[in-house]
Amino acid sequence: MGVESGNFITTKFDSILGWARKYSMFVYPFVTACCGMEYIAAACSHFDIDRFGAGLTRFSPRQSDVLMIVGTISQKIAPVLRKIYDQMAEPKWVVAFGTCAVSGGIYDNYSTVQGADKIVPVDVYIPGCPPRPETVFEGIMKLQEKIQNQPQDWRWKK
Amino acid sequence: MEEIIDKIKSAFKETILFFEEREMPVFIIKKEDVLSFVSFLKESSFSILLDITAVDYLKWPEQKEKRFEIVYHFFSLEYNLRIRVKFSIDEKEKSPSLTSFYKNANWLEREVYDMYGIKFDGHPDLRRILMYDEFKGHPLRKDYPLKKRQPRLEGLKDD
Numbered sequence A: 001m002g003v004e005s006g007n008f009i010t011t012k013f014d015s016i017l018g019w020a021r022k023y024s025m026f027v028y029p030f031v032t033a034c035c036g037m038e039y040i041a042a043a044c045s046h047f048d049i050d051r052f053g054a055g056l057t058r059f060s061p062r063q064s065d066v067l068m069i070v071g072t073i074s075q076k077i078a079p080v081l082r083k084i085y086d087q088m089a090e091p092k093w094v095v096a097f098g099t100c101a102v103s104g105g106i107y108d109n110y111s112t113v114q115g116a117d118k119i120v121p122v123d124v125y126i127p128g129c130p131p132r133p134e135t136v137f138e139g140i141m142k143l144q145e146k147i148q149n150q151p152q153d154w155r156w157k158k
Numbered sequence B: 001m002e003e004i005i006d007k008i009k010s011a012f013k014e015t016i017l018f019f020e021e022r023e024m025p026v027f028i029i030k031k032e033d034v035l036s037f038v039s040f041l042k043e044s045s046f047s048i049l050l051d052i053t054a055v056d057y058l059k060w061p062e063q064k065e066k067r068f069e070i071v072y073h074f075f076s077l078e079y080n081l082r083i084r085v086k087f088s089i090d091e092k093e094k095s096p097s098l099t100s101f102y103k104n105a106n107w108l109e110r111e112v113y114d115m116y117g118i119k120f121d122g123h124p125d126l127r128r129i130l131m132y133d134e135f136k137g138h139p140l141r142k143d144y145p146l147k148k149r150q151p152r153l154e155g156l157k158d159d
Helices: A013-024 A035-043 A078-087 A099-103 A132-147 B002-011 B031-043 B105-116
Strands: A027-031 A066-070 A095-098 A123-126 B016-021 B023-031 B050-057 B068-076 B081-089
Touching: A013 A132, A027 A035, A027 A078, A027 B050, A035 A066, A035 A132, A035 B105, A066 A078, A095 A099, A095 A132, B002 B016, B002 B031, B002 B081, B031 B105
Parallel strands: A027 A066, A066 A095, A095 A123, B023 B081
Antiparallel strands: B016 B023, B050 B068, B068 B081
């Protein structure tokens, strides 16, 4: 048994943890508007979000890794979004899905928050009104890239 | 369809200030007779209140005597007919509430109160329905600044 036989690989712990995390994203869909239809289209079998390991939606912030903000964020729902984010366990990532969540979109008015990043830190922005499932997957792959390459945090690290 | 319109017209000769046929029959009536007019409508088969809204004529080209106009839409299942009823109301005045005739008037009037600040006399629970309680002013009034922002969360001030 030696290196030549290929029975082992060498890697860094950070890297393998990133690999595990990027292919097992539990998504919390914070769906407030019409983009939700496109999220459903992306999640269902034709486009199949499960190919990226993000197929298991958890409707509990305690059990999810990715907060996907799908739709318009009004001033009234802003504290709810903040609370959901605060309830999520580390490590956590946030995706702004659709133009409204990215920047407020066409709703430049009294009732709408001008982008979800005013409330919570956002990792990936997916543009489009609504974004096509292909765009959603590109966003998810961008997030996977980010998760893979970031320094990982784990419990016994400190 | 015609006979019900004629029936309303003949019953409220004094009340109806203006009538026209647009996409539906439109009545402009006196504010004092709103409740009797609506109760007559309800008795004569207009069993559904579709919507209540208001119009702010503050910056309307021609000067209006009173600032707001309240607009009701009613629907009759019997005649398959929609009608629109409007009346003028000033900023200081209270509008009569339709909650004693139609249950759904409760939320519709709360929405009008929230957006325009028009108070309803006899409403059981008049408070905001769409905006949050800390919100100041009424956003659909024409004198509400277009770019004014009142974020609910601290730290959103730079909107």
